[in-house]
Amino acid sequence: MIPKKNLLPYGKDKFKVDMKPGKPKGKLILVTAVSPTPAGEGKTTTTIGLGDALNHLGENVVICLREPSLGPVFGIKGGATGGGKSRIKPSEDINLHFTGDFHAITSANNLLAAMIDNHIYHGNELKIDKVTWKRCLDMNDRALRDKFNITAASEVMAIFCLAENFDDLKVRLGRIVVGQNIDGKNITAKQINAHGAMAALLKDAIKPNLVKTLEGTPTLVHGGPFANIAHGCNSVIATKIALGLADYVVTEAGFGSDLGAEKFLNIKCRSAGIWPDAAVLVATVRAGLENLKRHIEIMKVYGIPFTIALNRFPDDSAKDIAEFKKLGAIESRVFAQGGQGGVELANAALQLCRGDFQSPVSFIYNDNDSIQEKITKIATKIYKSKQMVFSDLALEQVKTMPNLPVCMAKTPYEMPEILEIKELRLSAGAGFVVAICGAIMTMPGLPKRPAAEDFK
Numbered sequence: 001m002i003p004k005k006n007l008l009p010y011g012k013d014k015f016k017v018d019m020k021p022g023k024p025k026g027k028l029i030l031v032t033a034v035s036p037t038p039a040g041e042g043k044t045t046t047t048i049g050l051g052d053a054l055n056h057l058g059e060n061v062v063i064c065l066r067e068p069s070l071g072p073v074f075g076i077k078g079g080a081t082g083g084g085k086s087r088i089k090p091s092e093d094i095n096l097h098f099t100g101d102f103h104a105i106t107s108a109n110n111l112l113a114a115m116i117d118n119h120i121y122h123g124n125e126l127k128i129d130k131v132t133w134k135r136c137l138d139m140n141d142r143a144l145r146d147k148f149n150i151t152a153a154s155e156v157m158a159i160f161c162l163a164e165n166f167d168d169l170k171v172r173l174g175r176i177v178v179g180q181n182i183d184g185k186n187i188t189a190k191q192i193n194a195h196g197a198m199a200a201l202l203k204d205a206i207k208p209n210l211v212k213t214l215e216g217t218p219t220l221v222h223g224g225p226f227a228n229i230a231h232g233c234n235s236v237i238a239t240k241i242a243l244g245l246a247d248y249v250v251t252e253a254g255f256g257s258d259l260g261a262e263k264f265l266n267i268k269c270r271s272a273g274i275w276p277d278a279a280v281l282v283a284t285v286r287a288g289l290e291n292l293k294r295h296i297e298i299m300k301v302y303g304i305p306f307t308i309a310l311n312r313f314p315d316d317s318a319k320d321i322a323e324f325k326k327l328g329a330i331e332s333r334v335f336a337q338g339g340q341g342g343v344e345l346a347n348a349a350l351q352l353c354r355g356d357f358q359s360p361v362s363f364i365y366n367d368n369d370s371i372q373e374k375i376t377k378i379a380t381k382i383y384k385s386k387q388m389v390f391s392d393l394a395l396e397q398v399k400t401m402p403n404l405p406v407c408m409a410k411t412p413y414e415m416p417e418i419l420e421i422k423e424l425r426l427s428a429g430a431g432f433v434v435a436i437c438g439a440i441m442t443m444p445g446l447p448k449r450p451a452a453e454d455f456k
Helices: 043-056 091-095 101-121 155-162 166-175 195-201 236-245 257-272 289-302 318-326 334-354 371-383 392-397
Strands: 007-009 015-017 027-033 061-065 086-089 128-131 135-137 148-150 177-181 186-188 209-213 218-221 248-252 278-283 306-311 329-332 387-390 406-409 418-427 432-437
Touching: 027 043, 027 257, 027 289, 027 334, 043 061, 043 086, 043 209, 043 248, 043 278, 043 306, 043 334, 061 236, 086 091, 086 334, 101 128, 101 135, 101 155, 101 177, 101 195, 155 166, 155 257, 166 195, 218 236, 236 248, 236 257, 257 289, 257 371, 257 406, 278 289, 278 334, 289 306, 289 318, 289 371, 306 318, 306 334, 318 329, 329 334, 371 387, 371 406, 371 418, 371 432, 392 418
Parallel strands: 027 248, 027 278, 061 218, 061 248, 135 148, 278 306, 306 329, 387 418, 406 432
Antiparallel strands: 007 015, 015 209, 086 209, 128 177, 177 186, 209 218, 418 432
16 A cells, blocks of 8 residues: 555564655544543544544545653543554553653654743843743643653644644744744744744654554555544644545544544634544543533534444443434444444445545534634534633733634533633644633643552
8 A cells, every 4th residue: 555665663563654645535534522421431432433434444544643641641541542453553552652742743843842931041132021931741641740841742743633744834933933032022932943943853753653453454644633632633644645545544533523523624624624524423432422412513513424332341231222313323342342333333434435425524613713703603503502701811812813713722521501711722834823711731640549559
């Protein structure tokens, strides 16, 4: 599928892919989910199992996933390489340091911070008065919250995943706003002359990573922004390479359809000029029937043909399963059976992709809507919020913000009736404005009993 000359080995079982995307030919299937319980509902496992199931049916398929962050790996969720018989390998390597992409992103972010400090120390020619750029670390560490983001929430990560190629990456890095001067004007990374060195640190990382599932389905794993505090999708580069190689591309967006799917459509698809042909909504008995009903309504707003995957657990009762099937859910047994346990789901997805209905490109908001209008449309149409509360700070910030798409930083566990917008943060390089909602934090802390304790 990929010529050997375009594969750069990183050991025996993982590669960097050094090639430009070909002409898109594949159908794109988006896997999303209901609002999760803290341990997650098996969205990645379902994505991998669906890809393997399509392979079972003789289809030419590539899976596209995000890279795991060490924060969740050592926090609550653990790894992000699937589970049971629906996993990608080498799981341990992928969950830990993989090919070093996260470390390269961390280094690029912190180089910029060091160069800002250095510029000020050596005379401050640009008259920087306020620095807004934070350092980052790929670890949950609440003691660093004041001055650090977790790497998955860094704007460098968002840029990395939205860039079309290396040249676009460098331009976007140059647009990063690092602070303001004494006249209140924005200062950028390009003015600091940091963007070239930052891009150099990312020259290998920007090449997607190729691994495979336990059943041999090729999988591109690249980039890892969180979906609650960033835009939650793997890289545009990996997705477009996959669309040029395969007839079907299965990808996921983080957390539920209110977060990852919304940002996949309104940020990634808007930027990259792509749109899914079908979607799969993952549900579980433990996450609840009402939870599923709410996300069915959200998926209807997007207008994308979708099917429902009920990710089976051993203790699910026949009565509960029957209730989910009344809503059209298809049992998915990919954890226990691998691709064979997802054949019914794969056939349903194929039927949607091959059907007469072509999903129209339909964004939740228009480009020329104001930032407040964009936030309000997301909140009312997707979260069903009844009231928006913009803080005085947010109302002041919106006056100077460029009119870009909005990235909602919101808890994945609820959709509040009263949505509080605490502040706005400009991600000019990524091309969006981050709306900080409620008590969301861009540097998480470890839980009372972190997954790190399970490592012996």
